[in-house]
Amino acid sequence: MTEETLNGASIGAGALLSVLREGPARTRTELVELTGLARTTVSQRLDALLRHRWVVAADTSTSSGGRPAAAFAFNRAARLVLAADLGVTHHRVAITDLGTTVLAERTADVPIDREPESTLAWLAQTFAELLAESGYDLANVCGAGIGLPGPVEYSTGRPVSPPLMPGWDRFPVPEWLGERLGVPVLVDNDVNIMALGEHWVGYPEADQLIFVKIGTGIGCGIISDGRLHRGAQGAAGDIGHIRVVDADEVVCHCGNTGCVEAVAGSAALAARITASGVLAKDGRDVVRLLDLGDPEVVHLVRQAGRETGDVLASIVNFFNPGAIVIGGDIAEAGEHFLAGVREVIYKRSLPLATRHLRIQASKLGDHAGIIGAAVMVIEHVLAPQAVDTTVVV
Amino acid sequence: MTEETLNGASIGAGALLSVLREGPARTRTELVELTGLARTTVSQRLDALLRHRWVVAADTSTSSGGRPAAAFAFNRAARLVLAADLGVTHHRVAITDLGTTVLAERTADVPIDREPESTLAWLAQTFAELLAESGYDLANVCGAGIGLPGPVEYSTGRPVSPPLMPGWDRFPVPEWLGERLGVPVLVDNDVNIMALGEHWVGYPEADQLIFVKIGTGIGCGIISDGRLHRGAQGAAGDIGHIRVVDADEVVCHCGNTGCVEAVAGSAALAARITASGVLAKDGRDVVRLLDLGDPEVVHLVRQAGRETGDVLASIVNFFNPGAIVIGGDIAEAGEHFLAGVREVIYKRSLPLATRHLRIQASKLGDHAGIIGAAVMVIEHVLAPQAVDTTVVV
Secondary structure, three states: OOOOEEOOEEOOHHHHHHHHHHOOOEEHHHHHHHHOOOHHHHHHHHHHHHHOOOEEEOOOOOOOOOOOOOEEEEOOOOOEEEEEEEOOOEEEEEEEOOOOOEEEEEEEEOOOOOOHHHHHHHHHHHHHHHHHHOOOOHHHEEEEEEEEOOOEEOOOOEEOOOOOOHHHOOOOHHHHHHHHHOOOEEEEEHHHHHHHHHHHHHOOOOOOEEEEEEOOOEEEEEEEOOEEOOOOOOOOOOHHHOEOOOOOOOEOOOOOEOEHHHHHOHHHHHHHHHHOOOOOOOHHHHHHHHHHOOHHHHHHHHHHHHHHHHHHHHHHHHHOOOEEEEEOHHHHOOOHHHHHHHHHHHHHOOHHHHOOOEEEEOOOHHHHHHHHHHHHHHHHHOOHHHHHHHOOO | OOOOEEOOEEOOHHHHHHHHHHOOOEEHHHHHHHHOOOHHHHHHHHHHHHHOOOEEEOOOOOOOOOOOOOEEEEOOOOOEEEEEEEOOOEEEEEEEOOOOOEEEEEEEEOOOOOOHHHHHHHHHHHHHHHHHHOOOOHHHEEEEEEEEOOOEEOOOOEEOOOOOOHHHOOOOHHHHHHHHHOOOEEEEEHHHHHHHHHHHHHOOOOOOEEEEEEOOOEEEEEEEOOEEOOOOOOOOOOHHHOEOOOOOOOEOOOOOEOEHHHHHOHHHHHHHHHHOOOOOOOHHHHHHHHHHOOHHHHHHHHHHHHHHHHHHHHHHHHHOOOEEEEEOHHHHOOOHHHHHHHHHHHHHOOHHHHOOOEEEEOOOHHHHHHHHHHHHHHHHHOOHHHHHHHOOO
């Protein structure tokens, strides 16, 4: 049958699925009321969704007595999602259901700065192994989501001059991997997908959210009105080179001075701690020393929090987020870094913008990336128009 | 008849109007193709739109010969919009059509810091006079849009602790004025509506746009993915108190030091120019001296541009806008201020974020506010679901 469309959105099975996915199980009558569709149309489309197992009959026990009406619920297990969070050396690969529950996962250390084909062939192989080991079938997979450590042009899924993986510039990741996997492949910057994961699973009520990742570099992902804000060139969130007040003597690899990541990133912090007389090679060492409670280390971590807070205070005035979520080993290792961030934001940002502002550590930790990668696929696959082209009604 | 709805959007006459409003005149056949609606449905709904004059028969001359098919076009003159841009002392009030063309306007100087009732009574009276003088009827008005110089909670249209008009705190502007005018009233912060006006009329292709107003205060309006980003508390864009590097000796009225508006706002600039030995009372004096080409004034204006650029460079890295539009007398008086802004943004922002960035003076000048106020009403009134409840199909 033909479908009515409005602004490109097909008014088919997708409308039913939207209602079911975001709420409790519904009866036929409730679905008629909630969608405004005719009863016969609802029945036809429900049949198709049931046939394809997107929807299942739900528990119909009620407290009101009488014969319970049949109810229908979204089936989170209807399809599988492949998710990967690729880092510069450390990767996490997973299979999830449509509710972002991780069904199987694996981590690995493989340098990403080789040619993209070998890394992606390894990734395809890892997906295949994970599926086989856990008894799932590729035929049930609805898509793959990949996070990469560099700028990505979201519309094409291609990395754009990524500094840490120069061989990947403009490589057609979705086409190359899609051909091998036989499913749609979506690619985005790693910090963007982490923001998506934290928003969906950790802070679903915060429609204006900033996720900040503190590593050797410092970057953020931005949720504006519940959706990722990617900016005009997909470069939004690249805050590592914003200048910190009173740090003009620090030269950054970008050629400017006083950039926040050159001052407060984990490598910069390790160097500062080493200069203070306590040897620290990298962020992991900083976390270890922080756990030992070394007062000079605590002092320097808190100071790095203040310097990061200086940049975030400006962003709070500009963007007025409802939540700032901070991830990365050092920020997640206790409250010292966050305390420094909060101190400066409350000092420098406007009262109206901080009155209800939450500044929290990541809830998902090192799973934010794969969960966000899965969310990216789920949002794409379950968009009403996508369901209508998948489910033949 | 009943209407099908999807996620609250009614699939009625509004869908037809969306297509016609954003494109050229269309034939019945084209409308069937573009909306996906059945031919009989299109005809029914077109009849209703024609009856209410939202749509008119268009010029049907074609070069292909033969009997031309009847075509239909959106009627910009179908309704009138009341628009007001209220400042601290200076106000602009206008009537526009649905295409934001100003049909009549008036400016006035009335202090706004009295109780809201007297200002709003004056405004209602001014709207009535403008309508009467230009021969229009209130019955043809579809809504009023008001910009106010302070924070506004958009969902209720109420000012929230506005520092320049303290008596207006939580005053129900839409209800009070709506009762007198008999049309829906929408209220927003003045800089937000200026951003809306510049985006719709001046830079429609820039879906990520920042409009910065340089006055005694400095603030901005933010367009993210084509829509106003208001932030979690409606406080987004309040950039006047972001700290400028190397200006720690300047104390701001907010109690902090180095705030950009205390350094580079028009009053601060006038004070600096006066301190350099050339008397300047306010921003108007600065513009006058700038027109005379005084080298010391040019130097100080360019320096204020650099200091503003320092704040905007951070925002460019964070937000990656496609366009920055700068308004306010001093920014619009020649290229000196903008040159300072551009110099620092190109120096401090990342190459990917500045490659295609446009940094321009306001195209609408002192009309940005009323045009944006009209846009706010037009977007509201012509949203598909709004049309469906207005036009009885």
